[in-house]
Amino acid sequence: xxxxxxxxxxxLVAYINxxxxxxxxxxxxxxxxxxxxxxxxxxxxxxxxxxxxxxNGKAFCAGQDLKEVTxxxxxxxxxxxxxxxxxxxxxxxxxxxxxxxxxVNGVAAGAGANIALACDIVIAHETVNFIQAFSLIGxxxxxxxxxxxxxxxxxxxxxxxxxxxxxxxxKEAEQMGMIYKCVSQEEFEATVHKLAIKLxxxxxxxxxxxxxxxxxxxxxxxxxxxxxxxxxxxxxxxxEDYKEGVxxxxxxxxxxxxxx
Numbered sequence: 001x002x003x004x005x006x007x008x009x010x011x012l013v014a015y016i017n018x019x020x021x022x023x024x025x026x027x028x029x030x031x032x033x034x035x036x037x038x039x040x041x042x043x044x045x046x047x048x049x050x051x052x053x054x055x056n057g058k059a060f061c062a063g064q065d066l067k068e069v070t071x072x073x074x075x076x077x078x079x080x081x082x083x084x085x086x087x088x089x090x091x092x093x094x095x096x097x098x099x100x101x102x103x104v105n106g107v108a109a110g111a112g113a114n115i116a117l118a119c120d121i122v123i124a125h126e127t128v129n130f131i132q133a134f135s136l137i138g139x140x141x142x143x144x145x146x147x148x149x150x151x152x153x154x155x156x157x158x159x160x161x162x163x164x165x166x167x168x169x170x171k172e173a174e175q176m177g178m179i180y181k182c183v184s185q186e187e188f189e190a191t192v193h194k195l196a197i198k199l200x201x202x203x204x205x206x207x208x209x210x211x212x213x214x215x216x217x218x219x220x221x222x223x224x225x226x227x228x229x230x231x232x233x234x235x236x237x238x239x240e241d242y243k244e245g246v247x248x249x250x251x252x253x254x255x256x257x258x259x260x
Contacts, residue, residue, distance in 0.1 A: 002034035006056065007041075012049040012200035014042045021057025026065040027111065029076055032085035039092040049259050050200040051096070052192060053119060054103035063110025063133060086111050086143040093118045094215055097208030099199045103192040104170070104179070109133045114143035117152065120211060122179035123195065124170035125188035130178065136165040151218060152178050203241035204259035 006017040016038055018025035025031075042048045055061055064081065068074050076084070093100050093115070102119035109131040116122055116130070124130075132149070134141050141149070141162050150158035153176045161168065170182035183191045199207065209232045217225050236242055241257045248255035 002030050004028070004031035005034040005038055007038050009045070009048055011197055012047060013196045014038075014045070014048040014051045015196075016042075016051060016053045018053075018055040018061055020065075021055070021059070023065055023067075024059035024062035024107065025055040025057065025112070026062040027085065028065045028068045028074075029081075029085060032081075032089065036088050036092060039089070039096065042098065043092075043096050046259070049098060049202075049204045050196050051098060051100045052103050052196050053093075053100060053115075054105050054192075057106070059106035059112075060102070060104045060108040060116060060128070061112025062107060063112045066137075082142055086115075089115060090118045090144045094211075097211065098204060099207050099211070101192065101196055101199070103188070104128050104130075105188065107131065111143040114141065114145040114148065117148050117178065118144050121195065121199075122173075123181050123183060123188070123192055124173065124179055125185045126170055126182055127185055128170040128182075129167040130170075130173055131165060131167050132162045133165050135163055147218075149178075201257060203239065203245065203257045205239050205241060206236050209236055 004019050006019045008015050016035070018031065018035070020026060020028075020031060039051075042051050068076070069078070069081070099121065100119040102116040102122040104116050104122060104124035105128070107129050108116045108124075110133045113130045113132060132141055132145060134145075140146070145162065149162065152158075153161075157176060160166070168176075168178065170179065173179045174182040181191070213225070213228055213232060216228055220228065240260050241255075244257060245255050
């Protein structure tokens, strides 16, 4: 495993830390491929029922390491960077049948911002800024930015942020619906931990279905979405967690979900 990614599993939660703090956790090829590998492990590990993605040091992620793309020997080229680095990361996050929390502990810029926004729930502390920094160096948003951002905050706002490269504070991001919650720096770690534990103890299979349905809703017609809901609801009703949930409700006790 690369030193650029740190990961551990505790209490059914996988904690993944981007670990290039000296360059604000900007991505090079090694870190991108290592993150993909850890996400694959989270998908297949039954002891992982929720994932927290964060960064070491002062930043969440500053996007692409520009030293890599300007080095004539190291530069993998933008085609390779997108098709082998960022696009697979976004797809793995969205296709994981388990909830992924982005714990944004510092600046999230460029691809770093869009990786955070691809997660299911984004929590940031109050000092954080989100920046669609691409246009400031003559590029366009990638890593799903042109797909996810307008769906979160609307066409006008997304267009302006993508074109102007404005900084958006965590508080502003919460107000405009870009992220789930902005919390104080002092409460940040405890809030993330509490949420991760809560999700890990919930009916994982149903959470995965919710994620699949929300993914599909971005392109489905109403009729197609209703049909998918019917299909997945029938499947969810056959799960052990559904039986446990109903039994706990009737018996007036707290459910003990197992994730199946």
